[in-house]
Amino acid sequence: MGLLRGVARTAVVAGTATAVSNRVSRRQAGRWAAQEQYAEPQQQYAPPPQQYAPPPAPAPAAAGGDDVIAQLEKLGRLRDSGVLTDEEFAAQKAKLLGS
Structure with a gap:
């Protein structure tokens, strides 16, 4: 053992x-x-940097607060893994919390 x-x-x-x-x-x-x-x-003839669309906003929270917590945890994992930047995380968090 x-x-x-x-x-x-x-x-x-x-x-x-x-x-x-x-x-x-x-x-x-x-x-x-x-x-x-x-x-x-930057040179004038250089192409503009490629812009990526932000990840889609999570679906609005259901009546239960557990769903919001689960979505916040998921967003935190995405940020920690490098998929989301801190700014994207803050924006999605504000949407979830209704701010």
Whole structure:
């Protein structure tokens, strides 16, 4: 039983470390890209940057508050995984909360 517990603990630690490392790498790459954008002057004939449509707004909450909480948790997971930016997360959260 001790061996299985040790293997499970190692798997959890390794998975967490990998997730954190990937997130740090994505954030650093984004910062470098932002620095490069400001460091190099834009040429007039360069095509405009491609714009992506924001993710579709979640369906309006049903009568229960549990649905809103579940949707907020889902939005948080999307933000943490890098699918949503902090600004997109804040906008979707405001829509859910009716602000």
